[in-house]
Amino acid sequence: MTKTERQIIFLQDFCGLILQAKELNIKVIMFDFIRTAQQQAKRYTKGRRGIPGEKIITQCDGYKKKSKHQGKLAGDLAIIINGRITWNPNDGYKILGEIWKSMNHRWGGDFSFKDYCHFEA
DSSP: OOHHHHHHHHHHHHHHHHHHHHHTTOEEEEEEOOOOHHHHHHHHHTTSSOOTTOOOOOSOOSSSSOOGGGGTOEEEEEEEETTEEEOOGGGTHHHHHHHHHHTTOEEGGGSSSOOTTEEEO
């Protein structure tokens, strides 16, 4: 399968996940999709700058280790409850993660450091 074919399948399944969320009354917004190497590198620095309380959010630096976002094979969804974003994994992320995995994809909630909003091919 070519990269383009993988991207098409990912996009179709990602749209399907959003529709399933709607059917389950889980309100989502897509907030991060495609990234350049520079954008990924900027995210990589978070949690590594020595700022108290700032957490590491990615293991991919954008150059030596690329993110699936750079290959158009990942998307991030935030769940909205009462008009506000929630990051609580029990507010629907785990449900969406199980649906996503049933489509033979990888979910960030299963990573060594949890990234519940991340869905990748």
